[in-house]
Amino acid sequence: VRSYGQYCSLARALDLLGDRWTLLLVRELLLRGPSRYTDLRDGLPGVATNLLAERLRSLEAAGIVAREDAPPPVAATLFRLTPRGRELEEPVQALARWGVPLMVDGPAPGDAFRAHWMTFPVEQFLHDRLPDGPPVRLECRAGEEALLIESEGGELHTGPGGAAPADAVLAGPPQLILGTLSGRLQLADAEVHGLICSGDRAAALRLLPGPPADGEHVRDGD
Amino acid sequence: VRSYGQYCSLARALDLLGDRWTLLLVRELLLRGPSRYTDLRDGLPGVATNLLAERLRSLEAAGIVAREDAPPPVAATLFRLTPRGRELEEPVQALARWGVPLMVDGPAPGDAFRAHWMTFPVEQFLHDRLPDGPPVRLECRAGEEALLIESEGGELHTGPGGAAPADAVLAGPPQLILGTLSGRLQLADAEVHGLICSGDRAAALRLLPGPPADGEHVRDGD
């Protein structure tokens, strides 16, 4: 709210994004796409409703968020990122990558958790070992939600789980799922600790990181 | 100071970095290297001294900053980034890149300015058109300070200006210098508005962005 009063691009960016909850709000809009007020609130456990409203107004004034009244059948207001707002994907992902090591100790008591927050580690660590293979879907169930990871033509996409049936399902506490997704744990090791992998196990192993499988194509520059 | 209480890598990162002044303090340590308390204060105009002390303590507790008592001859305390802290270069640069468009309108009345803040645009926009040419030094004078840009063997380095003589010197208001460094203004156009380029003009043009010169090597994937 209060400007740093510095003619510096970082200070200018923080003038718009540095307030509490602001970058987490951008996270929700990046991960969920256009969202209703209530869904944003659900993705930001702990936020005071007046603050959420005020942050949305500030971001709108800054040209980062656009408000859109959905057509009558649903009659809801949607908040979406503008193109300028979507350019925040890089900085936000960079910060989230930096934060991944802070997750290894598991959630603190009382920590909230949403499955779609795992999207950042997914985009960082997962890749399709058989990019030319048939499309594959892996669902991760942790907490109340589920996260769906799709690979098609070598492209990885994520979305809300629970809707379409997946080829394989990973279920268990967030810490174990994240350890597996980030390659810190092998699937078999995670299962010893309580992770449950059902469905097509090969489909899961095709996307998960770990020691290269036989005949896997390894990119040169990676 | 207060945790978001979310088991999410971005929220965890902001738990450590989200407080006011924290990321700007990291900026100073990234740009200046190991620094004394007083120098940090000078690079953070507007900060309250108790806040600076408290932020340094928090970052130290988080393993991002290390305190080091310099040997007797100078008898000063130095603050430096740990390796973990240096990993913040990516997120900080990404945020600073995002903020560059916020600079085109020039400084607001009363805005502070330090020449070394221009390092971010330099790293983003400048490259050496003659990487195999002799080493070249360009000094940018804006405000009280100066920024030295060195190119040697195709590698670009920046440092405090004013010490060693440079091949070329750009002097003028920050807005004009930044416009020129970012390629928004051609050198000739900026000079019309009041920028002063002295010394070896070709040395400046070799580093500045703009339309490719004859015979310039253009990289394939860029």
Place this chain on the structure above:
DNA sequence: CCGCATCCGGGGCGATACTG
């Protein structure tokens, strides 16, 4: 139900003064 506005207590923040 959705999208807020209002009210109030506590603490982070800003500015200045002061000290080993």
Place this chain on the structure above:
DNA sequence: CAGTATCGCCCCGGATGCGG
């Protein structure tokens, strides 16, 4: 030089109310 001490103020957090 490198901080600590103190004091308002305003942001933030939490709860409640309320119009569409």
